[in-house]
Amino acid sequence: KQEVTQIPAALSVPEGENLVLNCSFTDSAIYNLQWFRQDPGKGLTSLLLIQSSQREQTSGRLNASLDKSSGRSTLYIAASQPGDSATYLCAVRLRRVYHNDMRFGAGTRLTVKP
Protein backbone atom coordinates (compact mmCIF):
# COMPACT_ATOMS: atom_id res chain seq x y z
CA LYS A 1 0.00 0.00 0.00
CA GLN A 2 1.28 3.41 -0.95
CA GLU A 3 2.60 5.42 2.00
CA VAL A 4 3.49 9.09 1.70
CA THR A 5 5.77 10.64 4.28
CA GLN A 6 6.77 14.24 4.78
CA ILE A 7 9.71 15.12 6.97
CA PRO A 8 10.08 17.29 8.95
CA ALA A 9 6.60 17.81 10.34
CA ALA A 10 7.50 21.42 11.15
CA LEU A 11 10.19 23.79 9.99
CA SER A 12 11.08 27.32 11.07
CA VAL A 13 13.47 29.51 9.06
CA PRO A 14 14.45 33.18 8.94
CA GLU A 15 13.18 35.31 6.10
CA GLY A 16 15.27 35.19 2.95
CA GLU A 17 16.53 31.66 3.41
CA ASN A 18 16.23 29.06 0.66
CA LEU A 19 14.63 25.87 1.87
CA VAL A 20 13.68 22.37 0.79
CA LEU A 21 10.65 20.36 1.81
CA ASN A 22 10.75 16.60 1.38
CA CYS A 23 8.16 14.08 0.33
CA SER A 24 8.79 10.35 0.02
CA PHE A 25 6.54 7.58 -1.24
CA THR A 26 6.87 3.82 -1.09
CA ASP A 27 5.47 2.78 -4.49
CA SER A 28 7.33 4.30 -7.42
CA ALA A 29 4.58 3.46 -9.93
CA ILE A 30 2.84 6.80 -9.65
CA TYR A 31 0.83 8.69 -12.24
CA ASN A 32 1.57 12.17 -10.92
CA LEU A 33 2.51 14.07 -7.78
CA GLN A 34 1.00 17.31 -6.59
CA TRP A 35 2.18 19.87 -4.04
CA PHE A 36 -0.40 21.89 -2.14
CA ARG A 37 -0.32 24.78 0.26
CA GLN A 38 -2.79 24.89 3.17
CA ASP A 39 -3.43 28.08 5.10
CA PRO A 40 -5.26 28.01 8.45
CA GLY A 41 -9.00 28.23 7.94
CA LYS A 42 -8.67 27.86 4.20
CA GLY A 43 -8.63 25.04 1.74
CA LEU A 44 -5.77 23.54 -0.18
CA THR A 45 -4.20 25.54 -2.98
CA SER A 46 -2.47 23.60 -5.71
CA LEU A 47 1.10 24.79 -6.24
CA LEU A 48 2.66 22.39 -8.71
CA LEU A 49 1.66 19.21 -10.49
CA ILE A 50 4.38 16.90 -11.81
CA GLN A 51 3.48 14.12 -14.21
CA SER A 52 5.34 10.84 -13.83
CA SER A 53 7.27 11.51 -17.05
CA GLN A 54 8.59 14.84 -15.78
CA ARG A 55 11.57 15.56 -13.55
CA GLU A 56 10.60 18.99 -12.29
CA GLN A 57 8.18 21.87 -12.46
CA THR A 58 8.74 25.53 -11.66
CA SER A 59 6.44 28.35 -10.69
CA GLY A 60 7.96 31.62 -9.57
CA ARG A 61 10.10 30.99 -6.48
CA LEU A 62 8.93 27.38 -6.27
CA ASN A 63 10.59 24.41 -7.87
CA ALA A 64 9.41 20.84 -7.42
CA SER A 65 11.45 17.84 -8.45
CA LEU A 66 10.47 14.22 -8.83
CA ASP A 67 12.67 11.13 -8.65
CA LYS A 68 10.38 8.15 -9.11
CA SER A 69 13.13 5.56 -8.81
CA SER A 70 14.03 6.69 -5.32
CA GLY A 71 10.45 7.53 -4.37
CA ARG A 72 11.20 11.13 -3.57
CA SER A 73 10.02 14.62 -4.38
CA THR A 74 11.31 17.93 -3.09
CA LEU A 75 9.77 21.38 -3.04
CA TYR A 76 12.38 24.10 -3.17
CA ILE A 77 11.36 27.58 -2.03
CA ALA A 78 13.78 30.35 -2.90
CA ALA A 79 14.18 33.53 -0.86
CA SER A 80 11.47 32.62 1.63
CA GLN A 81 9.07 35.28 2.87
CA PRO A 82 6.76 35.45 5.91
CA GLY A 83 3.85 35.05 3.51
CA ASP A 84 5.15 31.58 2.67
CA SER A 85 4.22 30.44 6.18
CA ALA A 86 1.69 27.63 5.76
CA THR A 87 1.42 23.86 5.76
CA TYR A 88 2.69 22.19 2.61
CA LEU A 89 1.21 18.88 1.52
CA CYS A 90 2.29 16.48 -1.16
CA ALA A 91 -0.04 13.96 -2.74
CA VAL A 92 0.62 11.14 -5.18
CA ARG A 93 -1.83 9.62 -7.61
CA LEU A 94 -1.16 5.98 -8.35
CA ARG A 95 -2.97 5.40 -11.58
CA ARG A 96 -5.01 7.16 -14.17
CA VAL A 97 -8.06 4.93 -14.21
CA TYR A 98 -8.71 4.38 -10.54
CA HIS A 99 -10.35 7.24 -8.77
CA ASN A 100 -9.78 6.66 -5.09
CA ASP A 101 -6.03 6.29 -5.16
CA MET A 102 -4.73 9.73 -4.28
CA ARG A 103 -2.53 9.53 -1.20
CA PHE A 104 -1.58 12.54 0.89
CA GLY A 105 1.29 13.11 3.24
CA ALA A 106 0.60 14.60 6.66
CA GLY A 107 2.29 17.86 5.66
CA THR A 108 5.16 20.09 6.75
CA ARG A 109 4.22 23.21 8.68
CA LEU A 110 6.52 26.01 7.59
CA THR A 111 7.09 29.19 9.58
CA VAL A 112 9.15 31.98 8.02
CA LYS A 113 10.22 34.53 10.63
CA PRO A 114 10.62 38.20 9.66
Place this chain on the structure above:
Amino acid sequence: EAQVTQNPRYLITVTGKKLTVTCSQNMNHEYMSWYRQDPGLGLRQIYYSMNVEVTDKGDVPEGYKVSRKEKRNFPLILESPSPNQTSLYFCASSLSSPYEQYFGPGTRLTVT
Protein backbone atom coordinates in the same frame (compact mmCIF):
# COMPACT_ATOMS: atom_id res chain seq x y z
CA GLU B 1 -14.52 33.30 -10.08
CA ALA B 2 -13.90 29.57 -10.31
CA GLN B 3 -14.35 28.03 -6.91
CA VAL B 4 -15.52 25.22 -4.70
CA THR B 5 -17.76 26.31 -1.84
CA GLN B 6 -18.71 24.45 1.30
CA ASN B 7 -21.32 25.16 3.94
CA PRO B 8 -21.26 25.43 6.83
CA ARG B 9 -17.64 26.32 7.54
CA TYR B 10 -17.94 25.44 11.20
CA LEU B 11 -20.40 23.11 12.88
CA ILE B 12 -20.77 21.83 16.42
CA THR B 13 -23.37 19.15 16.90
CA VAL B 14 -24.32 16.29 19.19
CA THR B 15 -24.07 12.58 18.69
CA GLY B 16 -26.85 11.16 16.54
CA LYS B 17 -28.21 14.37 15.09
CA LYS B 18 -28.27 14.07 11.31
CA LEU B 19 -26.39 16.72 9.38
CA THR B 20 -25.50 17.63 5.82
CA VAL B 21 -22.46 19.51 4.59
CA THR B 22 -23.00 21.03 1.18
CA CYS B 23 -20.41 21.33 -1.59
CA SER B 24 -20.84 23.20 -4.84
CA GLN B 25 -18.50 23.94 -7.73
CA ASN B 26 -18.96 26.34 -10.64
CA MET B 27 -16.37 24.91 -13.01
CA ASN B 28 -18.54 22.25 -14.65
CA HIS B 29 -16.22 19.59 -13.26
CA GLU B 30 -17.20 15.96 -13.61
CA TYR B 31 -15.20 14.60 -10.72
CA MET B 32 -15.89 15.51 -7.10
CA SER B 33 -14.74 14.00 -3.84
CA TRP B 34 -14.82 14.38 -0.09
CA TYR B 35 -11.86 14.10 2.25
CA ARG B 36 -11.35 14.27 5.95
CA GLN B 37 -8.17 15.59 7.51
CA ASP B 38 -6.98 14.48 10.93
CA PRO B 39 -3.75 15.43 12.72
CA GLY B 40 -0.85 13.25 11.67
CA LEU B 41 -2.92 11.30 9.14
CA GLY B 42 -3.08 13.62 6.15
CA LEU B 43 -6.19 13.72 3.99
CA ARG B 44 -8.16 10.55 3.48
CA GLN B 45 -10.83 10.15 0.86
CA ILE B 46 -14.37 9.42 2.04
CA TYR B 47 -16.38 9.22 -1.19
CA TYR B 48 -15.96 10.32 -4.76
CA SER B 49 -18.20 10.86 -7.76
CA MET B 50 -17.23 10.54 -11.38
CA ASN B 51 -20.40 12.22 -12.64
CA VAL B 52 -24.10 12.67 -11.93
CA GLU B 53 -25.57 9.62 -10.21
CA VAL B 54 -22.16 7.90 -10.15
CA THR B 55 -20.56 7.64 -6.71
CA ASP B 56 -18.21 5.22 -5.00
CA LYS B 57 -16.48 4.66 -1.70
CA GLY B 58 -13.07 6.01 -0.85
CA ASP B 59 -10.82 4.82 1.94
CA VAL B 60 -12.98 5.77 4.95
CA PRO B 61 -16.67 5.71 3.91
CA GLU B 62 -18.17 4.26 7.11
CA GLY B 63 -20.75 6.55 8.68
CA TYR B 64 -21.11 8.78 5.63
CA LYS B 65 -23.44 9.06 2.65
CA VAL B 66 -23.28 11.16 -0.50
CA SER B 67 -25.44 11.95 -3.46
CA ARG B 68 -24.82 13.52 -6.88
CA LYS B 69 -28.11 14.58 -8.36
CA GLU B 70 -26.68 17.63 -10.10
CA LYS B 71 -23.26 18.08 -11.60
CA ARG B 72 -22.37 21.08 -9.48
CA ASN B 73 -23.42 19.73 -6.06
CA PHE B 74 -22.05 16.90 -3.95
CA PRO B 75 -23.43 16.95 -0.39
CA LEU B 76 -21.95 14.86 2.42
CA ILE B 77 -24.49 13.37 4.81
CA LEU B 78 -23.85 12.09 8.31
CA GLU B 79 -26.98 10.18 9.30
CA SER B 80 -25.92 9.60 12.90
CA PRO B 81 -22.74 11.51 13.70
CA SER B 82 -20.36 10.17 16.34
CA PRO B 83 -17.44 11.85 18.13
CA ASN B 84 -14.91 9.98 15.95
CA GLN B 85 -16.23 11.95 13.00
CA THR B 86 -14.92 15.15 14.52
CA SER B 87 -12.58 16.35 11.81
CA LEU B 88 -11.82 18.90 9.12
CA TYR B 89 -13.66 18.06 5.91
CA PHE B 90 -12.73 19.12 2.40
CA CYS B 91 -14.64 18.89 -0.83
CA ALA B 92 -12.68 18.85 -4.07
CA SER B 93 -13.42 18.82 -7.78
CA SER B 94 -11.52 18.31 -11.00
CA LEU B 95 -12.24 18.14 -14.70
CA SER B 96 -11.79 14.39 -14.46
CA SER B 97 -10.07 12.06 -12.09
CA PRO B 98 -6.38 12.37 -12.92
CA TYR B 99 -6.41 16.11 -13.35
CA GLU B 100 -5.53 18.81 -10.87
CA GLN B 101 -7.98 18.98 -7.99
CA TYR B 102 -9.46 22.19 -6.63
CA PHE B 103 -10.37 22.23 -2.97
CA GLY B 104 -13.05 24.00 -0.99
CA PRO B 105 -12.21 26.01 2.15
CA GLY B 106 -13.04 23.20 4.54
CA THR B 107 -15.70 22.48 7.15
CA ARG B 108 -14.61 22.00 10.72
CA LEU B 109 -17.03 19.59 12.39
CA THR B 110 -17.15 18.85 16.10
CA VAL B 111 -19.41 16.09 17.38
CA THR B 112 -19.91 16.01 21.16
